[in-house]
Amino acid sequence: MGSLDHQQPKLPIIDFTKQKLESADDWLSTRQQVVSALEEFGFFIAKCDKVSLQLHQEIFSLSKELFDLPTETKVLNTSDTPSLGYVGQVPSVPLFENLGIENATTTESVEKFTNLLWPSGNHHFSETVLSYAKLVSQLDQTVMKMVSESYAIEKHYKPLQESMSYLLKLNKYRPAKESERNIGIVPHTDKSFMTILHQNQVKGLEIKMKDEEWILIDLSPSSFLVMAGEAIMAWTNGRIEAPQHRVIMSEEEDRYSLGLFTFIRDLKIEVPEELIDEDHPLQFRPFDHYKYMHFIYSEEGRKSESPIKAFCGI
Numbered sequence: 001m002g003s004l005d006h007q008q009p010k011l012p013i014i015d016f017t018k019q020k021l022e023s024a025d026d027w028l029s030t031r032q033q034v035v036s037a038l039e040e041f042g043f044f045i046a047k048c049d050k051v052s053l054q055l056h057q058e059i060f061s062l063s064k065e066l067f068d069l070p071t072e073t074k075v076l077n078t079s080d081t082p083s084l085g086y087v088g089q090v091p092s093v094p095l096f097e098n099l100g101i102e103n104a105t106t107t108e109s110v111e112k113f114t115n116l117l118w119p120s121g122n123h124h125f126s127e128t129v130l131s132y133a134k135l136v137s138q139l140d141q142t143v144m145k146m147v148s149e150s151y152a153i154e155k156h157y158k159p160l161q162e163s164m165s166y167l168l169k170l171n172k173y174r175p176a177k178e179s180e181r182n183i184g185i186v187p188h189t190d191k192s193f194m195t196i197l198h199q200n201q202v203k204g205l206e207i208k209m210k211d212e213e214w215i216l217i218d219l220s221p222s223s224f225l226v227m228a229g230e231a232i233m234a235w236t237n238g239r240i241e242a243p244q245h246r247v248i249m250s251e252e253e254d255r256y257s258l259g260l261f262t263f264i265r266d267l268k269i270e271v272p273e274e275l276i277d278e279d280h281p282l283q284f285r286p287f288d289h290y291k292y293m294h295f296i297y298s299e300e301g302r303k304s305e306s307p308i309k310a311f312c313g314i
């Protein structure tokens with residue numbers, strides 16, 4: 001396991017800085033830490049120097065600029081997939097707002113989003129978002145290379161990787177008023193394949209550990225929370241589980257966070273035969289990720305305690 005942090009003794013922290021991955025030995029030992037952390041916790045904190053402090057500051061200052069736009073502008077961002085466009089002013093989570101950019105690693109789609117929200121253009125926004133999404137997607141690719149190598153399922157990962165789409169969600173949470181509950185986002189597991197979260201200096205994200213304790217996550221500008229979603233849980237036949245997490249707003253300042261989520265488009269996610277054996281009987285049927293996204297908002301999905309199991313569990 002990676003180094004242990006004094007304030008967060010229970011959390012797996014893994015060093016992904018350039019020097020750490022250069023030699024074959026470092027690669028193998030980091031790979032081992034990644035897979036053990038994902039199997040034991042469903043997440044880890046990656047220390048990573050890809051995003052400079054300047055880019056970190058710029059993207060959060062642009063997030064503020066984005067959420068400061070009028071609501072009638074923000075609602076222009078729509079999506080065919082539920083919850084991926086604009087979410088805000090929801091009575092059960094009044095502190096929370098988010099805007100999603102689908103295919104955030106492609107110039108075309110980031111520019112489309114930017115031009116929708118700033119019809120007279122905002123080149124700085126599109127440039128910054130694109131470089132952030134590309135850099136963080138590299139961290140996802142490194143992690144997934146390690147996971148698929150470690151399970152010897154690279155040949156099954158390749159087609160998924162080719163069908164991978166990156167959704168960047170920009171989130172804002174305002175502090176609660178006296179009369180309000182301070183829940184920013186209710187406990188949930190992500191519906192993505194994988195998620196990488198990053199935040200400004202205002203804390204609030206909590207993860208439920210296997211012992212049921214909620215732990216507050218503190219992320220420095222060079223730390224990213226790499227977390228399993230339900231799709232990788234199904235793909236790995238339950239070896240890696242998606243952890244529950246929530247946001248509680250106890251600070252007086254607005255909190256901004258960024259989530260880079262991977263989704264698989266136009267290809268069924270199927271458990272590799274290498275991950276099925278006597279000890280691990282097949283738990284999930286092949287499924288379409290975007291159909292699953294629609295299912296969770298259907299009546300049956302909403303009623304279900306575990307929508308992924310209801311959708312494609314055996």
Ligand SMILES: O=C(O)CCC(=O)C(=O)O
Pocket residue numbers: 169171185190197199205245246247257258259
């Ligand atoms: O804001 C955060 O840190 C968490 C956001 C989150 O859980 C989500 O967007 O799914």
Ligand SMILES: [Fe+2]
Pocket residue numbers: 188189190245
């Ligand atoms: Fe989440």
